[in-house]
Amino acid sequence: MAADDDLPLLSVRGLTKYYGDRLGCADVSFDLFEGEVLAIVGESGSGKSTLLSLLASELAATSGAVRYRFRDGVTRDLAALDEAERRHLLRTDWGFVRQDAREGLRMGVSAGGNVGERLMAVGARHYGDIRATALDWLGRVEIDAARVDDTPHGFSGGMRQRLQVARNLVTGPRLVFMDEPTSGLDVSVQARLLDLVRSLVRDMGLAVIIVTHDLAVARLLSHRIMVMRRGFVIEHGLADQVLDDPREAYTQLLVSSVLAA
């Protein structure tokens, strides 16, 4: 991969957010390239969720810029998008897997409808095709086709998260945000989800920004890790480098507190 001359998919410079006087996150800069998985780790209140919301343009930054390279090859400042463009981006080229499936799914709509929504939003008007695509995606996230007409109310936590994954990936996005997607799940259920996400990410060449407090999740999924503390990125590097040769005192504390062996 002679890719050093490639352009980044997402380019973040000096991103800063204050809530009044309180700092959300400060001066974050990085580039994300196609197919890269970046984990943002840190404790609650470290600013990682604020950063994710800023990146996904759900929150307006106090200063700094997020630029994204669109499918047409043009890199645009996300702050300059109008609402229609932003929404279109969010449900075509991007995905967002939420910690709480109830925020990421339509709980009153069937699994098939949840997966099909993005397709219909961008103009799909053939019921049979939409349903076939939904069934295919349910299969890919290991949800029994017999559940296609059930609402997520009756789904387990793991199934709901997998349904969220399907709902987000159905349009073949290039960048997916994930906010603690495995928290609250049993360990065995976590493993299944992680494995699924990992293989989908590789097969689809997705870029992913995943926020997690779980360093094991970061190690399994990510290429790079950014460690946040009190709003600042204090360490950033290859995933195994940050975990196996942590430089900062705080990172060493995190690693030694969480990882066994």
Add this chain to the structure above:
Amino acid sequence: MSTTGYNFAYLDEQTKRMIRRAILKAIAIPGYQVPFASREMPMPYGWGTGGVQVTAAIIGHDDVLKVIDQGSDDTTNAVSIRKFFAKTAGVATTTRTREATIIQTRHRIPEAPLREGQIIVYQVPIPEPLRFLEPRETETRRLHALNDYGLMHVKLYEDIARHGHIATTYAYPVQVAGRYVMDPSPIPKFDNPKMHMSPALQLFGAGREKRIYAVPPHTPVKSLDFDDHPFAVQHFDKPCALCGAERVYLDEVVLDDRGGRMFVCSDTDYCEERRAQGHAGAMAPDGARAQPGEAGHGR
């Protein structure tokens, strides 16, 4: 004025002006829901307070008013609204579709084609077609503004997934002039095609929800559907039992407690007119003859 102490057509002129402004805006932006300052009316919500305010704002001395409820001119709701305007505006009323200049309706569009110069005023309980899936008003407004109607198809998708076909049979969503998605009020989807390119002006009033919207004459109105589940109107196996009409919307009438029933025109005026012309259905009584239309009030 037939009732002293009240302004013509009950509402004061300032209120009518406000409502007319909302109507003009609604006509200018077909299918768009215009907020208006709905007034308290001397009838409960759900009895057509939105439609009555629209009618009151547009009616003049020379108008001839017809009011129907579920196609019928003689139900309580239709009768009381007709009397209301006969009393407060002193206008002529009729049951004849072709004689009316203003038709206020709950749940039907008459079978007789509307013509240029007529205005049909729909009573609307819930104007927001997206409400089923999106309870937040701020969000539904944004969806309309952004022409973002994927959700509407999610609703139809759910219908087909659950029932094998689009089971929505009334208040079937339409797209007006290729832009705004609109709830046509709880008319049967049978009536949806009548809205398309209609020469009449169509006004919609929702009193409790404080919204007015409109379809100007000769405006395309498309019922939403899927390519492989195209929109289709209800089909009735038999003609009207009284007048023999086909391709009209029929109501089921229970005749006795032994399962006896018949299907008759929901549009009573249409049925009467056909019978007066000598048409007879399978269950028409011998020597059936048309009932005369209800005499106009006022003047």
Add this chain to the structure above:
Amino acid sequence: MSTQPVVVLDDVSKSFTLHLQGGARIGVVAGVSFAVEAGECVVLGGPSGAGKSSILKMIYGTYRCDRGHIRLRDGDDAVDVAAAQPRRVLALRRSVMGYVSQFLRVIPRVPTIEIVADAARDSGLDGDAAMMRARDLLTRLNVPERLWALPPATFSGGEQQRVNVARGFAAERPLLLLDEPTASLDAANRKVVIDLVNERKRRGVAMIGIFHDEDVRDAVADRILDIRAFAAPHAA
């Protein structure tokens, strides 16, 4: 037929600063300089704790270097791993260097055969060829076929280690870093690893290895580098 070395270490040093222990600074190695040619297997020698593993990890980019350069040949380029961007290091791992560790670290739930085939695919083999390579390696390393469809989490230590070796050798890259891949293998399986190493050498793969078994070391090493020569000064 380039005569440039596959990898050159130039004055490389490594220490750890343990913030949780009062900022104690532990020197690991200093002034490490050597080069490895294509088709050459260099074995790192020295007592345990001398920093052999750390050297492999610095080459692979898992450990940072305090000083010096690690130049890796990537086609016509020479890339300094010690200074490269993470993305560049990841690209090198895909196309230039592989790492076989002592431990199998995989995602739960993935079948053994897939773990090995995935590794083959990572280096560019297509689906069928990757699967054939995986079957061949697992067979040679005496991993019973009935285990292939199972995730290795419940396997014995020896079985896991053999899966790990199979995975490490599944990909074809110009440089292979071998961190005690034979640690818990019996003689028969050690012999398989020796054969695998020697086959790679003949194909021009450069290797840097740590082997505690003398029989393996003697069978594969072109050169043994005693890293006590690079001992870091023990300063606190």
